Amino acid sequence: MIKKTLIYFLVLFVLYNAVIYLWKPDISTGQSQNQGNIVSAENYIFNAKGKDIVIVGSSLAFRMKQDYLPNNYYNLAFGGNSIYDGLEIIKRSGNIPKIILIETNILMRPANAGFVNGLFAPGLSEAKKGLPGMREAYQPVNLLIGSLQHLMAKNKTTTAAAKPDSALYDTVLHRYRREYSHVPDLDTIDSRIETLKAYTEYFRGLGIQVVLFEMPVDCSLENSARTRYLHKKLEFEFPDKIYPRILSPDCTKFTFNDGEHLSATSAMDYSDYLAKQVGLIGK
Amino acid sequence: MLFNSFPFIFLLLITFGLYYLPLLKRFQVHILVAASFAFYSWYEPILLLLLLFSITINAYTSYQVYYGPPERRKFNATLGVVINLASLAFFKYSPLFSRMIFSPENSVGSFLLHIPLPIGISFFTFHGISMLVDLYRGKNIKTDTEFIPKLFTQHWLYTSLYIAFFPQLVAGPITKSYNFLPQIGGKSIANINWESAFKHLIMGYFLKMVIADNIKDQTFWIAYPFFEAQTSWTLIAMLFGYSIQIFADFAGYSLIALGLAELFGYVLPVNFNFPYISASFSEFWTRWHISLSSWLREYLYFSLGGNKKGKVRTYINLMLVMFLGGLWHGAAWSYAVWGSFHGLALAVERFFNDKFGTRTSPIWMSFHRIKVFVFVTFAWLLFKLPNFSQAVLYLHDMFTHWHTGAPSPAISMNILLYAAPVVLYHLYYLYKEMSGRQLPKSLHPVLYAFLLLAIFINSGSAGEFIYFQF
Numbered sequence: 001m002i003k004k005t006l007i008y009f010l011v012l013f014v015l016y017n018a019v020i021y022l023w024k025p026d027i028s029t030g031q032s033q034n035q036g037n038i039v040s041a042e043n044y045i046f047n048a049k050g051k052d053i054v055i056v057g058s059s060l061a062f063r064m065k066q067d068y069l070p071n072n073y074y075n076l077a078f079g080g081n082s083i084y085d086g087l088e089i090i091k092r093s094g095n096i097p098k099i100i101l102i103e104t105n106i107l108m109r110p111a112n113a114g115f116v117n118g119l120f121a122p123g124l125s126e127a128k129k130g131l132p133g134m135r136e137a138y139q140p141v142n143l144l145i146g147s148l149q150h151l152m153a154k155n156k157t158t159t160a161a162a163k164p165d166s167a168l169y170d171t172v173l174h175r176y177r178r179e180y181s182h183v184p185d186l187d188t189i190d191s192r193i194e195t196l197k198a199y200t201e202y203f204r205g206l207g208i209q210v211v212l213f214e215m216p217v218d219c220s221l222e223n224s225a226r227t228r229y230l231h232k233k234l235e236f237e238f239p240d241k242i243y244p245r246i247l248s249p250d251c252t253k254f255t256f257n258d259g260e261h262l263s264a265t266s267a268m269d270y271s272d273y274l275a276k277q278v279g280l281i282g283k
Numbered sequence: 284m285l286f287n288s289f290p291f292i293f294l295l296l297i298t299f300g301l302y303y304l305p306l307l308k309r310f311q312v313h314i315l316v317a318a319s320f321a322f323y324s325w326y327e328p329i330l331l332l333l334l335l336f337s338i339t340i341n342a343y344t345s346y347q348v349y350y351g352p353p354e355r356r357k358f359n360a361t362l363g364v365v366i367n368l369a370s371l372a373f374f375k376y377s378p379l380f381s382r383m384i385f386s387p388e389n390s391v392g393s394f395l396l397h398i399p400l401p402i403g404i405s406f407f408t409f410h411g412i413s414m415l416v417d418l419y420r421g422k423n424i425k426t427d428t429e430f431i432p433k434l435f436t437q438h439w440l441y442t443s444l445y446i447a448f449f450p451q452l453v454a455g456p457i458t459k460s461y462n463f464l465p466q467i468g469g470k471s472i473a474n475i476n477w478e479s480a481f482k483h484l485i486m487g488y489f490l491k492m493v494i495a496d497n498i499k500d501q502t503f504w505i506a507y508p509f510f511e512a513q514t515s516w517t518l519i520a521m522l523f524g525y526s527i528q529i530f531a532d533f534a535g536y537s538l539i540a541l542g543l544a545e546l547f548g549y550v551l552p553v554n555f556n557f558p559y560i561s562a563s564f565s566e567f568w569t570r571w572h573i574s575l576s577s578w579l580r581e582y583l584y585f586s587l588g589g590n591k592k593g594k595v596r597t598y599i600n601l602m603l604v605m606f607l608g609g610l611w612h613g614a615a616w617s618y619a620v621w622g623s624f625h626g627l628a629l630a631v632e633r634f635f636n637d638k639f640g641t642r643t644s645p646i647w648m649s650f651h652r653i654k655v656f657v658f659v660t661f662a663w664l665l666f667k668l669p670n671f672s673q674a675v676l677y678l679h680d681m682f683t684h685w686h687t688g689a690p691s692p693a694i695s696m697n698i699l700l701y702a703a704p705v706v707l708y709h710l711y712y713l714y715k716e717m718s719g720r721q722l723p724k725s726l727h728p729v730l731y732a733f734l735l736l737a738i739f740i741n742s743g744s745a746g747e748f749i750y751f752q753f
Contacts, residue, residue, distance in 0.1 A: 001728055002481050008732030016740060031697045032500030034744055118744065123289060139741045141497075141700060145693075168512055168687065175508065 017133035027137040027146045028066055037078040039137040041089050041119050044076055046129060048095035053278065056086025057103025060215040063262045068271035077103060084111035087199040092120050099209045099278065101246075102200075104234055105217065107192050108184050173218060173259035180224035189230075193237050200243065211281060212238060213246035216270060218259035222251050246277045284325040286539045287492055287745055294318060295543070302547060303472040311470060312444055315547060322449040323403070330401045333370070334447060340366050341411035342435070342442035348418045349431040360419035367408045367415075374404050379614040403453035405611055409578055410446045414460035416582055423461040430464060441467050450543035454536050456554040456574035459581070463549070470548030480545035482731065487538030489734040490705075494531035496743030497701045498524045501694050505664075507673040511680060514688040517695055518681040524698035525667055526660040527705045530559065533572070552577075557712040559659075559705075562651040563641075564628040567659060579608050594637065601633065602626035617669040624662050 028043065030036035044051070050072060055061055057077035064075055074097075076086040083102055088111060090100065119125065128134045136142070183189075200210045212234065221227065234245070254266040262270060284291045298318040302311055324331040344363030348356050377395040385392025417424060424430050432438045445463050446452075502525045504510055510518060537554035544551045552574050561567035568576040580589075584604045590597040602623065609622015661678075668674040680688075715721045722730070 001478050004728035005731045009735045012736045034500045133740050
């Protein structure tokens, strides 16, 4: 029974990998936020060709879908994770871009070592490189959902913007306001800035242009104690001459799902804005 | 160390290789004990001291119970049990006592609050108690063999293996000493039940890595304040998903433990027997975490008098045992309330059965199965949200968010997709029981090949086993 099982398994496994290798389905999302992050990271690790501008950030920058950005951009922002994870992935993957855009809104969130180590687990990482069927994006469930999404997108004639629930919006915004009204622990800020500096200096050493940028948030959050403090701190620690900064544009021009995360249309607008600003750097 | 981590696979291969090396046959128990200590101390080596303390106390007191002066047997057994319970209380319940008695600023309170919870303590202390009580009672112990080795050092070694055997060390199954100790001895690779071990391992890893680890990312949102943004439908789906997840996680772990133990020639007790087809609460507890419920029945419920002291006392005993069983899971009142809910359900069920008898028509049985599943599922909420106010808020949102919140059909769809194998697994068992028919044996290799394929190509991100925290 064991021998037969293993033979059947091997046949199925080889077949599955062959199908994926030949088909190369375009899957960029996962079944959950966590898996979506892994899919995005693996897509970058295993296929970053032509992506010479990479965005790292939190769920705020994650709103800029790959489709909204120019072809040479790769969005390595992760919902629930931090900029340090994106930076570490670029470093370990060896895929060196020309420009790295670092979102500065969520600096306090620490690195998720488990997430990054999982991506580069010895043995498994090599196996995923050679056997695409083992990659997160190509899980049968993802293929099924991906196909359904393609089908639904084909049949969709209009894209109605989802209207956020106003009561919920207010509740969440109120919570954000409370959070933003405090300056985070100063030792933690210093420690995070040190970490960020180590990365930026490392990448600059490789000849990569590092750009800091800020995602727009609800105007009441933009004028908060936390935002003001972080602006000053970043100005001091990362001089404009070395690290160009793209500040948040007029917040009144954007709409949000919860005060912090851009709505789909605003995410498109901001993606355009960001790409234009990046184009102006050095000119 | 996680069963699905590379360090564990490495440890397993090394241990297996050394264990069956003819040259080292005399040291098989030593090898397993050393591997178990390495397994336990992987993340926090300091905790090995506690494990060694527990082993030594249990070895010494049990040796005294068996070979010591007869008039001191009760004293030695009591001493061992008290030390086991005291160490469990100190390490597991100090934070709870601290919160009840001291203010957060109090230095003693702060000290108690920060005592680390050693992984697996609830399991290995129960092993120790089982050994002491079994030896004291003398029940189920073969007197024609040397149940406890005469040489104390050898007894210490055997106790170490019984308490620390790595497949069962951190999350059970809780093995009774009279089942495990007689199994200790020389093992041969020729005697391994490969097919059984293989099936247990594949099914266990499938349940854990494909079902539980994937659903985990969907039920992640059962956390405050995230769940507040969900609709009633999503909240219902997530609670159902958690019910499936906790089963797949723990049953998966238990099956892996069974398979691993078989590789070393040991048979551990079956811990899950299709619990979600239970048509009564008492049946549920003969199918869910069987090793714990049978431990509680044997060492606690019977000690309290069981059902031999009248109806009212029986109801009280049921409530008390389940209350303590709940508290065994975690140092929070929510676990005690969870246990009490189950105790109350058992007592009420018993009362109605005593009064009106049981109905066994297919329709009634189906109704009871759904009733038990729904009750059990709602009760799991206290595992996921040990904070009462959050659990109540979740229920409130579940019944009021029909038109509020952001619809997340993907969450519900993924949960249904991953829950389907577990539902089918239970339905197939039910069908097998009712019709007496089963899948032809020739199809087993195909089925297990697909399960293995799913492990390789559709596993979720590795997550800790839920029961590790207990």
